[in-house]
Amino acid sequence: MIDVLQFFTRFPIRHNPGFTPERFQRNLWFLPLLGLFIGGIQMLGFNLTSPYLPLRMAVLIMLILEQVITGGLHLDGLADTADGLFSGRRGDQALAIMKTGGLGPLGAFTLFTVVYLQVEGIAALAGGGVWLVLGVLSRTAVLALGYRARGIEGGLGELITGRVSWVNLLAGVALSYGTLYFFLGPLESLWVLLGLAPFIWGYRRLAGGLLGGLSGDQYGFVLEGVKVLTLLYLLIGQGLGGM
Secondary structure (H helix, E strand, O other): OHHHHHHHOOOOOOOOOOOOHHHHHHHHHHHHHHHHHHHHHHHHHHHHHOOOOOHHHHHHHHHHHHHHHHOOHHHHHHHHHHHHHOOOOOHHHHHHHHHOOOOOHHHHHHHHHHHHHHHHHHHHOOOOOHHHHHHHHHHHHHHHHHOOOOEOOOOOHHHHOOOOOHHHHHHHHHHHHHHHHHHHOHHHHHHHHHHHHHHHHHHHHHHHHHOOOEOHHHHHHHHHHHHHHHHHHHHHHHHHHOO
């Protein structure tokens, strides 16, 4: 767990004895558990603040809290990927845009849109257990994206891409299904999981064609995108259930 905390959060872990890339890769199954942990903190914070604050403000504060914990790692990847992916360029030219470190108009628009949709979606579902669902599913998506994928050399992505074992992936899927099952039931849970698969598969094909493979930033893009897609599925299911 310490490897996952060190790489995916801003917890002050300065000493990690015995670290190796191989150990990090074996321990990737802790990533969905980290999502469950962060989601649990958000759920607790939301339950404590929502009675006293406007609903959307409480949601936004909890989203900010996640960025404090992760150091904005995933939102940074979302914005950088959007700048390169939607630039109209391909290969090394698109990757060069992603590596500049600046925030372009496409990245800013995507960042605003994703955060806005997350705030509205979570508020519409009245928070609660949705924090746990989003935390687990979005991190499991990272494992699914990296499983047997083609990567680009350099950065944290190189430690994940093509190096996720089927055991890690299965553990993430099982935890995701179990979390969904607790709140939704068996069929609805399966529907949400199966609905995310085409997005992850499609993005892998898109990244391979336009960017030449996966980089670390792109995991943030997919992680945040899966949150939005999950919220849409949950809202659609809620709407159908109310008909």
